[in-house]
Amino acid sequence: MGSTLHDVARIAGVSIKTVSNVVNNYPHVRPSTREKVLSAIEELDYRPNLSARGLRSGRTGVIGLAIPELRQNYFAELADSIIRAADAHGVGVVIDQTSATREGELAVLSGERLRLTDGVLFSPERLGQDDVNLLNVGFPLVLLGERIFGGPTDHVTMRNVESARAATEHLIGIGRRRIAVIGAHPVNQDDIRSANLRVRGYREALDAAGLPYDTTLVRTAAPWHRENGAVAMRRLLEDGVDFDALFTLNDTLGLGALRALGEAGVRVPDDVAVIGFDNIDESRFSVPSMSSVDPGRDEIARVAVDTLLSRIHEKGEPAPPRQILADYRIVGRESTGFSEPIEAEPPRPSPPWRNPLAVERVTRGPGARRAAPRNRASARRADALRSAHVTTLADGRHKRG
Amino acid sequence: MGSTLHDVARIAGVSIKTVSNVVNNYPHVRPSTREKVLSAIEELDYRPNLSARGLRSGRTGVIGLAIPELRQNYFAELADSIIRAADAHGVGVVIDQTSATREGELAVLSGERLRLTDGVLFSPERLGQDDVNLLNVGFPLVLLGERIFGGPTDHVTMRNVESARAATEHLIGIGRRRIAVIGAHPVNQDDIRSANLRVRGYREALDAAGLPYDTTLVRTAAPWHRENGAVAMRRLLEDGVDFDALFTLNDTLGLGALRALGEAGVRVPDDVAVIGFDNIDESRFSVPSMSSVDPGRDEIARVAVDTLLSRIHEKGEPAPPRQILADYRIVGRESTGFSEPIEAEPPRPSPPWRNPLAVERVTRGPGARRAAPRNRASARRADALRSAHVTTLADGRHKRG
DNA sequence: TTGAAAGCGCTAACAT
DNA sequence: ATGTTAGCGCTTTCAA
Numbered sequence: 025m026g027s028t029l030h031d032v033a034r035i036a037g038v039s040i041k042t043v044s045n046v047v048n049n050y051p052h053v054r055p056s057t058r059e060k061v062l063s064a065i066e067e068l069d070y071r072p073n074l075s076a077r078g079l080r081s082g083r084t085g086v087i088g089l090a091i092p093e094l095r096q097n098y099f100a101e102l103a104d105s106i107i108r109a110a111d112a113h114g115v116g117v118v119i120d121q122t123s124a125t126r127e128g129e130l131a132v133l134s135g136e137r138l139r140l141t142d143g144v145l146f147s148p149e150r151l152g153q154d155d156v157n158l159l160n161v162g163f164p165l166v167l168l169g170e171r172i173f174g175g176p177t178d179h180v181t182m183r184n185v186e187s188a189r190a191a192t193e194h195l196i197g198i199g200r201r202r203i204a205v206i207g208a209h210p211v212n213q214d215d216i217r218s219a220n221l222r223v224r225g226y227r228e229a230l231d232a233a234g235l236p237y238d239t240t241l242v243r244t245a246a247p248w249h250r251e252n253g254a255v256a257m258r259r260l261l262e263d264g265v266d267f268d269a270l271f272t273l274n275d276t277l278g279l280g281a282l283r284a285l286g287e288a289g290v291r292v293p294d295d296v297a298v299i300g301f302d303n304i305d306e307s308r309f310s311v312p313s314m315s316s317v318d319p320g321r322d323e324i325a326r327v328a329v330d331t332l333l334s335r336i337h338e339k340g341e342p343a344p345p346r347q348i349l350a351d352y353r354i355v356g357r358e359s360t361g362f363s364e365p366i367e368a369e370p371p372r373p374s375p376p377w378r379n380p381l382a383v384e385r386v387t388r389g390p391g392a393r394r395a396a397p398r399n400r401a402s403a404r405r406a407d408a409l410r411s412a413h414v415t416t417l418a419d420g421r422h423k424r425g
Numbered sequence: 426m427g428s429t430l431h432d433v434a435r436i437a438g439v440s441i442k443t444v445s446n447v448v449n450n451y452p453h454v455r456p457s458t459r460e461k462v463l464s465a466i467e468e469l470d471y472r473p474n475l476s477a478r479g480l481r482s483g484r485t486g487v488i489g490l491a492i493p494e495l496r497q498n499y500f501a502e503l504a505d506s507i508i509r510a511a512d513a514h515g516v517g518v519v520i521d522q523t524s525a526t527r528e529g530e531l532a533v534l535s536g537e538r539l540r541l542t543d544g545v546l547f548s549p550e551r552l553g554q555d556d557v558n559l560l561n562v563g564f565p566l567v568l569l570g571e572r573i574f575g576g577p578t579d580h581v582t583m584r585n586v587e588s589a590r591a592a593t594e595h596l597i598g599i600g601r602r603r604i605a606v607i608g609a610h611p612v613n614q615d616d617i618r619s620a621n622l623r624v625r626g627y628r629e630a631l632d633a634a635g636l637p638y639d640t641t642l643v644r645t646a647a648p649w650h651r652e653n654g655a656v657a658m659r660r661l662l663e664d665g666v667d668f669d670a671l672f673t674l675n676d677t678l679g680l681g682a683l684r685a686l687g688e689a690g691v692r693v694p695d696d697v698a699v700i701g702f703d704n705i706d707e708s709r710f711s712v713p714s715m716s717s718v719d720p721g722r723d724e725i726a727r728v729a730v731d732t733l734l735s736r737i738h739e740k741g742e743p744a745p746p747r748q749i750l751a752d753y754r755i756v757g758r759e760s761t762g763f764s765e766p767i768e769a770e771p772p773r774p775s776p777p778w779r780n781p782l783a784v785e786r787v788t789r790g791p792g793a794r795r796a797a798p799r800n801r802a803s804a805r806r807a808d809a810l811r812s813a814h815v816t817t818l819a820d821g822r823h824k825r826g
Numbered sequence: 827t828t829g830a831a832a833g834c835g836c837t838a839a840c841a842t
Numbered sequence: 843a844t845g846t847t848a849g850c851g852c853t854t855t856c857a858a
Contacts, residue, residue, distance in 0.1 A: 030835085057843080071536065076480045077837075079850050119520060140476065441829090446828085453827060458827080479834095480850090
């Protein structure tokens with residue numbers, strides 16, 4: 025099997041502590057010693073045993089991501105972003121699929137499925153506001169999504185009301201007046217879910233424009249899958265309701281609705297303009313391409329990972345839970361009369377080089393806090409997080425339709 | 426923090442060895458003793474420390490899945506299936522995104538990114554046949570996909586030639602004679618990649634039907650992204666080539682092509698029938714819904730995980746590398762004149778109950794091989810794998826257009 | 827069938 | 843700036 029610290033120490037002629045210091049980027053090592061150790065590491069192709077490190081340090085260098093299902097595009101893209109963000113810290117990601125069952129989500133919180141992880145990013149789909157107390161768990165947990173608010177954990181989410189309002193204003197801005205909605209929540213209670221928040225934003229936009237709120241235009245659909253978008257649109261058409269625009273509360277519903285509109289021979293955007301929510305990749309390639317609200321997924325991923333890691337490394341009294349809101353932007357495409365050229369996505373920069381052997385260390389010694397190596401942008405972000413209970417991400421991207 | 430084996434042993438009034446035996450389902454424990462231990466475990470809410478277990482046993486209970494990008498639907502769905510398959514064994518999955526770079530894929534093989542995993546499922550997208558020797562790595566590795574054949578590792582893949590032939594026959598079967606292809610590989614060498622294999626199947630079908638092979642109908646496109654499918658289709662239309670059907674070498678290309686056909690006012694399937702390859706979820710919901718080749722992804726996932734786990738647990742002389750081929754089926758939808766009702770997917774059965782504390786153990790003691798607890802189907806499958814160098818999955822699903 | 831004890835490879839506390 | 847040592851929680855001999 026692989027070689028150990030002892031082997032390296034023997035070859036390099038130093039103690040294992042010195043080797044450990046080099047491996048962990050401890051600064052006070054004489055350059056010549058470091059050289060000797062590094063070449064011994066190279067010679068032996070040494071790799072630290074992460075189980076041993078985890079056993080000793082109490083940390084594994086892996087975080088969990090609990091989501092309903094990877095086959096929902098939104099979550100696949102979220103997972104992609106989160107894996108990239110974690111990778112930039114040298115942290116791995118284990119994905120736990122809850123299959124969108126209450127049972128699966130409870131299992132996440134019970135810690136039963138927590139395998140070798142230092143903390144968990146959790147995006148529930150079944151648990152709701154009533155379950156807020158279940159979030160009191162014995163491990164670092166960062167909540168994602170809009171199912172539960174005001175809980176005991178950090179929470180990274182998006183500006184549902186404002187961005188839904190902006191989406192509606194985007195439709196009003198191109199002259200539409202009878203704007204249908206698909207994806208409202210069936211029940212009137214439970215005012216916290218993203219459906220209700222987004223409908224609220226829709227109403228605000230109507231009110232501000234002096235347009236009436238017509239309940240025949242607001243259609244329920246759950247869950248937010250393509251087929252339900254298609255079914256709701258067929259009903260809307262069958263009912264003979266007059267409308268010239270559609271706001272679907274997520275992109276998947278919108279793609280289903282586009283399909284039903286196509287089947288019915290309704291022209292988009294000529295007869296009906298359509299905008300969705302989430303800005304999944306697929307929306308760029310539908311026929312017609314679909315406008316959407318970009319909720320800032322990459323930013324959400326970065327902040328969620330940063331937040332979780334800072335909790336994992338937190339010493340002393342835990343800071344109060346924070347809610348962090350991502351900024352958003354409206355992406356106009358063909359379905360609302362805009363056009364975006366179909367082209368390859370810009371290449372993603374690869375993460376900066378990092379010591380593949382090193383484990384992230386944030387503080388050193390009592391009192392003397394020392395920031396972990398990180399770039400300026402993330403340092404600024406973390407500082408912002410520390411300064412307020414509710415924080416907004418990178419500004420300047422906020423743009424009203 | 427959590428309680429340990431010692432705590433449980435103290436409460437139960439037994440030694441830690443006994444507790445360990447219970448936790449690991451070791452059979453020779455007196456029922457009364459087992460009861461005592463179980464209730465102590467319950468009382469303390471004991472959970473084994475997986476780092477310690479990993480350190481001692483040399484296994485972590487986690488496997489790696491190296492894929493290009495989760496935001497490609499195909500890989501998100503593959504990852505979904507693999508996570509479910511691993512979960513049924515109580516094994517976690519860490520996802521390593523190579524970002525479809527050669528660099529990232531080499532890093533997988535170097536083991537540098539291997540974090541706390543017992544083995545790796547690797548689906549390369551950049552490495553090719555020339556890199557076959559790089560697959561000689563020091564850890565259990567199972568190869569997926571069609572980039573490299575005949576390597577030193579187990580390889581789970583699909584019947585590219587046969588299924589592409591069946592797809593083409595599906596088009597011929599509905600009366601089409603001028604069948605275009607999108608997605609061929611630009612270079613003529615390198616006869617191994619899935620593009621060439623699938624084109625070969627296409628040619629075989631033409632030959633068998635007595636149809637000519639017309640190179641003006643065979644279009645290159647790489648990589649297999651939506652935009653390239655759209656671009657290739659636009660070219661095909663601009664060139665004024667006569668064709669009445671299209672076979673795209675994956676679904677994503679097909680969806681792009683559908684978009685371009687829609688833009689050009691070409692009716693599908695009336696003017697041009699279309700079939701893709703991969704059967705991603707999205708193809709069920711395009712306008713029109715797209716026929717496809719289902720390469721048996723769930724089966725591939727199950728077998729890949731089974732194979733990797735059996736390698737991980739393998740004792741003694743390693744068995745020779747195996748190639749395992751999944752079976753396929755043709756799914757006819759609107760784009761070839763068939764219709765499939767849009768409805769929710771059948772619910773997936775949840776995995777059977779398993780001891781959440783137990784670690785998978787396959788053999789016990791030298792010589793005396795004892796099968797791990799598993800169901801009959803997977804036992805049968807594993808037996809089949811052992812019996813032949815090339816094996817076919819569950820039969821009876823094979824179906825020609 | 828159960829117990830006792832060694833030690834996996836590493837980090838952290840302490841010593842020098 | 844570097845060395846020594848204890849022990850993280852578990853599995854695995856070996857013994858009883």
